Amino acid sequence: MAPLLGGETLQERSKGKDVRQSNIVAAKAVAAAVRTSLGPRGMDKLMQLSSGEVLISNDGATILSKMNVLHPAAKMLVECSQSQDIEAGDGTTSVVVLAGALLDACGGLLNKGIHPAMIASSFYKAAEACTSILKQSAARPVELSDRESLVNAVQTCLSSKVVSQNSDLLAPIAVDSVLNVLGDNPAEATNVDLRDIRMVEQLGGTVDDTELVKGLVFDKGSTKTAGGPSQIQNAKIALIQFCLSAPKTDMDNNVVVSDYAAMDRILRDERKYILNLCKKIKKSGANVVLIQKSILRDAYNELSLHFLAKMGILVVTDVERTDVEFVCRTLGCTPVPHVDSLSPEKLGSAEHVGDVVLPGSGHKVVKFVGVSNPGHTSTVLLRGSNDLVLAEANRSVHDAQCVVRSLVKQRFLIAGGGAAETEASLRLRELALETTGLDSHCFKAYADALEVIPYTLAENAGLKPIDIVTELRKAHAEGMVGAGIDVKKGRISNMYDMNVIQPLLVTTSAIKLATETVCMILKVDDLVVVM
Numbered sequence: 001m002a003p004l005l006g007g008e009t010l011q012e013r014s015k016g017k018d019v020r021q022s023n024i025v026a027a028k029a030v031a032a033a034v035r036t037s038l039g040p041r042g043m044d045k046l047m048q049l050s051s052g053e054v055l056i057s058n059d060g061a062t063i064l065s066k067m068n069v070l071h072p073a074a075k076m077l078v079e080c081s082q083s084q085d086i087e088a089g090d091g092t093t094s095v096v097v098l099a100g101a102l103l104d105a106c107g108g109l110l111n112k113g114i115h116p117a118m119i120a121s122s123f124y125k126a127a128e129a130c131t132s133i134l135k136q137s138a139a140r141p142v143e144l145s146d147r148e149s150l151v152n153a154v155q156t157c158l159s160s161k162v163v164s165q166n167s168d169l170l171a172p173i174a175v176d177s178v179l180n181v182l183g184d185n186p187a188e189a190t191n192v193d194l195r196d197i198r199m200v201e202q203l204g205g206t207v208d209d210t211e212l213v214k215g216l217v218f219d220k221g222s223t224k225t226a227g228g229p230s231q232i233q234n235a236k237i238a239l240i241q242f243c244l245s246a247p248k249t250d251m252d253n254n255v256v257v258s259d260y261a262a263m264d265r266i267l268r269d270e271r272k273y274i275l276n277l278c279k280k281i282k283k284s285g286a287n288v289v290l291i292q293k294s295i296l297r298d299a300y301n302e303l304s305l306h307f308l309a310k311m312g313i314l315v316v317t318d319v320e321r322t323d324v325e326f327v328c329r330t331l332g333c334t335p336v337p338h339v340d341s342l343s344p345e346k347l348g349s350a351e352h353v354g355d356v357v358l359p360g361s362g363h364k365v366v367k368f369v370g371v372s373n374p375g376h377t378s379t380v381l382l383r384g385s386n387d388l389v390l391a392e393a394n395r396s397v398h399d400a401q402c403v404v405r406s407l408v409k410q411r412f413l414i415a416g417g418g419a420a421e422t423e424a425s426l427r428l429r430e431l432a433l434e435t436t437g438l439d440s441h442c443f444k445a446y447a448d449a450l451e452v453i454p455y456t457l458a459e460n461a462g463l464k465p466i467d468i469v470t471e472l473r474k475a476h477a478e479g480m481v482g483a484g485i486d487v488k489k490g491r492i493s494n495m496y497d498m499n500v501i502q503p504l505l506v507t508t509s510a511i512k513l514a515t516e517t518v519c520m521i522l523k524v525d526d527l528v529v530v531m
Contacts, residue, residue, distance in 0.1 A: 016525030020116065023073035023521050024103045030074045031100020033067070034060050038093045038453075040159040041461040041487050056162060056388050059395055060093030061085035073521050080517040084510055089402015090157045091506040094453060099514040101452035105445040106522055114438055120519035122442030127515035129431055129443075130424040130450070131508045138423045138481050139412040139504045140496075144186045150175045150407060152499040154400045156416045159500075161396040163389070166207045170393075173212045174400035177378040180214070182408070192405045197378045198326055199397065201390050204361020209383035210393065215371045216330045217379050221355045221364030223317040225302065228309030231354035235368070236347045238286035239319070239327060241337045244277055244304035246270040248297050271303060277339050278307040284342045288314045288353050292324060292335070314353060316366050329375025331368065348372075358383070403503055412504035415495035417484025418454025418472065420507045425450040426476045450511075454485055461487035468492070 036043045037058035045063050047055040057063060064078040077096055084095040102123070109119050142149050151171045158167035181196045182189045200217045222230060257263045281289060289308065291299050300317055308315050319327065324335055333348030351370025358365060360383070380397060384390030407413070414420045425447040432443035451469055458468040468485055471492050475483035484495035495501065 017110075019525055019527050020110070020522065021107075022527075023071075023524055024107055026071035026074040027077050027521055028100050028103050030064070030067075030069065030077045031096050031103075034063055034093050035097050035100070035456055036460060037063065038097055038160075039457040039460050039487065040164065041457075042093070042160055043460070044162055054388065055391070057392055057395065058093070058160065058162065059399065060096055062092075062395060064092075064096065072527070073524070076517055076521060080513050084513050085402075087513070088406050088503070088506045088509045089399050090406070090502070091510045094507075095510040095514050097452055097456055098449070098510060099517050101449040102446070102514055102518040103521065105449040106518065109442060109445055112441070114441065116522045116525075118438050119442055120522050122439045123446060123515050123519055125439065126428060126443050126446040127511050129428060130446075130511050133424050133427045134414060134420055134504060134508060135412065137427070138420055139414050142407060142411050142413045144179070144182070144189075144408065144411070147175060147179075149413060149501070150179075150404055153407065153413060153501050153503060154403050156500050156502050157400050157403045158396060161399070162392045163207055163396050166210075166393075169208060169210065170397055170400060173210065173380060174397055175404055176212055177380055178401050178404040178408070180378045181376050183376045186408075189408050192401075192408050194398070194401055194405065196326075196329075196376065197380065197401060198323075199380050199382055199394050200365070201382045201384070201394060202358055202361065202363055202365065203384065203387065203390060204363055205359055205383040205385070207382075207384055207389065207393050209358070209360060210397075211381050213367065213379040213381055214369070215350065215373075215379065216327065216368040216377075217381050218316055218319075218366040220318070220366070222366050223300070223305060223315050225305045225309050228305070229312055229314050231352070232287050232314050233352055235288045235314075235350045235353040236286050236344075237288040237290065237331050237333050237350060237353070237368075238281060238284060238342060238347050239290045239292070239324065239331075239333050239335045240281070240339075240342070241292045241324075241335050242277075242339055243294050243297055244274060244291065244300045244308075245298040246273060246301075274301075274304050275307055278304060278311060278313075280339050280342060281308070282311045282313065284347065285344050286342075286347055287312065288316070288350075290319050290327065291315065291317045293318045293320060326375075326377060330371055330373055330377045330379075332372045332374045403506070406503035406505040410503065410505040410508075413501045414504050414507060415482040415484050416500040416502045417486065417493075417495045418457050419476075419482055419484035419495050420502075421450045421453040422469075422472050422476050422483070423481055424511075426473065457485050457487065461485070461490065463487070463490050 042058050044056050044058045047066050061081045064081045069075050069078055081092045081096050084092050154171040154174050155167045177197050200219050331348030334346040336342045350368045353368050355364045356367045382393050384393050428443055428447040432440045454472055455465045455469050458465040475492050482494045482496040483492050486493040
């Protein structure tokens with residue numbers, strides 16, 4: 001009797017293996033693409049978008065979000081990087097590089113014949129062990145009142161950015177802007193809404209001209225006709241949402257005027273109507289008027305600007321609908337939808353409002369200084385010599401603010417420069433020796449994968465990676481928890497002494513997210529295309 005061939009089962013198995021292998025290769029390709037941009041000596045990527053726009057960045061999340069990734073498994077790595085961007089704001093390149101190394105480790109374990117579900121289960125345990133190791137033995141608690149530690153953590157984040165040479169200026173700005181938002185008692189805060197910080201970009205000057213404004217800045221000057229004021233002391237500010245122009249009917253229509261007398265009467269009535277609106281604004285006590293953008297008809301016309309200038313009122317036009325809430329929270333005013341509801345209690349206040357000419361460009365912006373700021377908001381005025389630098393400075397400052405937010409969420413700092421990953425790797429190896437069964441194999445593979453971070457840091461800095469990582473491992477084995485790679489001097493140093501520190505949340509979040517993504521890719525054994 002001929003032997004029965006389990007053809008069906010065999011094919012299914014090999015298919016699952018092939019799909020898994022294909023997914024691992026695709027995801028590793030994405031990790032390899034951003035690997036060179038990790039660390040302070042990492043390279044920047046120049047991207048040309050489909051619109052023809054050019055972008056320079058070495059932020060992992062930015063690079064991956066602009067990449068046109070087609071493979072579904074590779075897309076998971078892009079999403080993993082975006083999750084890290086939302087959760088911690090920093091470490092977006094590290095999480096992808098770590099996921100790539102873990103997938104590499106999976107390849108070796110799968111070749112040994114270990115079941116994917118078993119590997120996934122062990123990796124989850126290893127990730128939990130790493131986070132508890134880092135919190136217990138490597139992390140140091142930090143208070144939000146310790147501004148120096150916060151600035152050092154932010155400088156570590158900015159050291160790998162395009163604007164790293166300006167980190168002495170940008171780090172304190174990022175820290176102060178977040179602390180301003182926290183309000184009077186930052187010790188009780190558990191999170192920060194970064195939408196309370198407004199980034200105003202102005203072309204011209206250099207990144208060194210960037211400043212934190214305790215108040216509000218509009219990115220264009222005031223709209224004024226001849227004789228209108230450009231500076232107002234003790235300002236009373238009205239934010240109006242009605243239009244200072246002649247009314248229109250709801251339907252599209254034409255008025256046919258046959259003689260000059262009728263035309264004169266129309267113009268006279270229009271003038272009277274606008275003058276009446278302007279008088280009501282003046283009567284409320286407002287001497288600064290912010291006019292919201294209108295899409296139905298002109299929000300203002302030359303006549304209304306002329307009347308307001310005669311009354312000594314400063315006008316700022318085209319306030320975006322999306323900015324209204326922020327402006328109201330900063331100035332303490334209430335938006336007024338109709339002229340009849342304009343009253344003194346709906347006005348905001350500021351010590352000084354006026355046009356400021358920015359150095360290096362000649363552009364004018366309107367600055368509101370000495371505001372009551374009941375909503376605890378901040379404004380950062382960013383400067384840059386061109387659009388590329390300006391956009392990258394904006395992303396870098398946002399990442400820096402995210403670092404401070406991570407410290408508000410979890411008030412622990414750990415050493416940078418690959419110190420945390422090496423410590424976790426060493427302790428996990430010790431744990432692997434005490435563990436029995438397949439977990440021991442998987443823990444050891446996970447520990448080896450964690451060393452990809454210090455290895456890549458050394459490689460990108462032009463050092464000998466094997467020598468450096470071996471030396472680093474030796475320093476940690478001797479109990480030097482803060483030992484990391486000093487890329488400037490090309491040696492192992494104590495990162496705490498050099499103030500190269502980062503939030504605990506950045507590393508623990510990267511380890512958890514990378515592990516989750518890798519386990520998800522491992523558990524896929526078939527690819528179904530639905531057209």
